[in-house]
Amino acid sequence: MKVGIVGFAGAGKTTVFNALTGLTAEVGGYGSKERPNLGNIKVPDARVDTLGDIYRTRKRTYAEVAFVDVAGPAEQHSTTGLDAKLVTAMRDVDALAHVVRAFPDPLGTRPTDPAADIASFDAELMLSDLIQVENRLARLKKDQKATPQERALFERCHSALDAGQPLRSLDFDDEERQLMAGFRFLSLKPQMILLNVAEADVAAGVPPAIQEAARTRAIPTFVAMCGQTEMDIAQLDPAEQAEFLRDLGLTAPARDRFIVAAYGLLDLISFLTAGEDECRAWPVRRGTKAQRAAGKIHSDIERGFIRAEVIAYEDFISHGSEARCKEAGKLRLEGKDYVVRDGDIIHFRFNV
Ligand SMILES: Nc1nc2c(ncn2[C@@H]2O[C@H](COP(=O)(O)OP(=O)(O)OP(=O)(O)O)[C@@H](O)[C@H]2O)c(=O)[nH]1
Numbered sequence: 489m490k491v492g493i494v495g496f497a498g499a500g501k502t503t504v505f506n507a508l509t510g511l512t513a514e515v516g517g518y519g520s521k522e523r524p525n526l527g528n529i530k531v532p533d534a535r536v537d538t539l540g541d542i543y544r545t546r547k548r549t550y551a552e553v554a555f556v557d558v559a560g561p562a563e564q565h566s567t568t569g570l571d572a573k574l575v576t577a578m579r580d581v582d583a584l585a586h587v588v589r590a591f592p593d594p595l596g597t598r599p600t601d602p603a604a605d606i607a608s609f610d611a612e613l614m615l616s617d618l619i620q621v622e623n624r625l626a627r628l629k630k631d632q633k634a635t636p637q638e639r640a641l642f643e644r645c646h647s648a649l650d651a652g653q654p655l656r657s658l659d660f661d662d663e664e665r666q667l668m669a670g671f672r673f674l675s676l677k678p679q680m681i682l683l684n685v686a687e688a689d690v691a692a693g694v695p696p697a698i699q700e701a702a703r704t705r706a707i708p709t710f711v712a713m714c715g716q717t718e719m720d721i722a723q724l725d726p727a728e729q730a731e732f733l734r735d736l737g738l739t740a741p742a743r744d745r746f747i748v749a750a751y752g753l754l755d756l757i758s759f760l761t762a763g764e765d766e767c768r769a770w771p772v773r774r775g776t777k778a779q780r781a782a783g784k785i786h787s788d789i790e791r792g793f794i795r796a797e798v799i800a801y802e803d804f805i806s807h808g809s810e811a812r813c814k815e816a817g818k819l820r821l822e823g824k825d826y827v828v829r830d831g832d833i834i835h836f837r838f839n840v
């Protein structure tokens with residue numbers, strides 16, 4: 489999963505990036521930084537650890553979240569639209585984590601208005617999409633092969649964007665999504681709000697008025713964190729981290745809360761593979777069928793899919809081994825249309 493850490497200059501994106509990744513990228517550039525910051529985190533998964541212990545393997549592979557943090561535009565409404573480099577970086581991600589400043593401006597020059605920032609950053613995304621939709625419509629008018637459905641789809645996108653509605657607030661069927669896929673519209677991407685609050689406000693979470701501002705823009709996922717403090721905490725060893733978090737009234741670091749929110753936002757689950765050579769978690773979208781899930785491991789396994797041998801993680805733990813699960817009838821043979829569940833330990837049979 490690739491997540492773009494986006495938002496206005498000085499909202500604390502790089503601070504949040506450091507807090508989430510434990511890296512130490514330079515903060516305080518106020519939009520001047522040329523190159524994006526890149527970082528990866530592993531998604532902690534106790535099931536992978538337990539399976540690794542049972543199979544006595546040190547090779548444990550966790551799901552990963554890749555972050556890209558790009559300098560943002562100034563808070564004031566731009567007249568020129570978003571920087572092309574920023575747009576390119578945002579198109580390339582699976583989800584946008586919009587860092588919104590709720591702490592007083594260190595420069596002392598800008599008002600603190602998170603709800604307004606949520607709306608105006610979205611306006612920038614929508615403007616970028618609107619230009620693309622208009623270009624597409626112009627081309628579709630001339631194109632003899634264009635279908636009425638395709639024209640209607642882009643007309644519908646146009647009216648929504650024109651009325652200030654992000655594309656993520658509309659319903660599209662699979663065929664429509666296919667027609668739009670190549671555009672990678674920014675206001676269609678799953679978005680979450682990372683409200684960057686002052687340390688004193690972190691235990692209170694996201695205020696209802698801001699939740700409401702996000703929801704009205706079809707952004708149902710939000711996390712409050714104090715970027716500055718979490719960045720400092722991320723540099724400590726784990727025992728010290730827990731103590732500092734407790735003092736703040738928190739049970740988990742922002743990284744963990746972020747991961748839970750991001751998995752929810754993208755509707756991800758993990759299936760597992762286990763053996764002496766490696767124990768591993770594989771994130772897939774909920775509803776993914778077995779054959780498609782196999783393709784996460786290797787395209788050959790998807791192509792030559794025969795069947796999936798599935799044991800639920802809980803069954804594996806209560807019976808202790810694959811052999812005993814088999815005896816107890818807990819190893820299921822599933823076909824290509826089986827819908828994979830969170831925690832399924834799967835062995836794919838394939839033939840190429
Ligand atoms: N008080 C306070 N200051 C913060 C917090 N997060 C960031 N800052 C400060 O705000 C300033 C901007 O932070 P950055 O992380 O550089 O902001 P950015 O969003 O990456 O900005 P650009 O990359 O320039 O777009 C820095 O001086 C940070 O120290 C916070 O949670 N609380």
Ligand SMILES: [Mg+2]
Pocket residue numbers: 501502503515516517521557558559560
């Ligand atoms: Mg930055």
